[in-house]
Amino acid sequence: MQFDLGATRIFHCPVCQVDTPHTVKARKGEMYGIICTNCLGAAVVSGLDLRIYQLKWEEELQAILDSLVEHPLGDDDS
Numbered sequence: 001m002q003f004d005l006g007a008t009r010i011f012h013c014p015v016c017q018v019d020t021p022h023t024v025k026a027r028k029g030e031m032y033g034i035i036c037t038n039c040l041g042a043a044v045v046s047g048l049d050l051r052i053y054q055l056k057w058e059e060e061l062q063a064i065l066d067s068l069v070e071h072p073l074g075d076d077d078s
Contacts, residue, residue, distance in 0.1 A: 002047065003032060009050050010057040015041025019057065 003009065003024045011022040016039035026033035030047045 002027065003050060008037070009034070009054050011036075011043075011045065011050060011053050013038060013041055014043050015039050 007024045008021045012019050013036040020038040022034040
């Protein structure tokens with residue numbers, strides 16, 4: 001799976017240390033040049049690292065959403 005130029009993926013920024021969207025700016029083989037949307041810091045990462053991090057982030061987000069369904073905010077039954 002290749003990422004198109006301009007695509008956005010969640011990644012842990014090595015510059016600002018935040019999990020934030022990064023825009024794919026360049027690709028050479030399986031390596032990608034990405035730019036952090038938070039600090040505009042640049043990084044070069046493998047496509048595999050981008051995919052793995054995106055999957056972990058999606059799983060964590062799904063777990064958060066599932067917990068909100070099970071225990072809605074403002075539920076006074078505590």
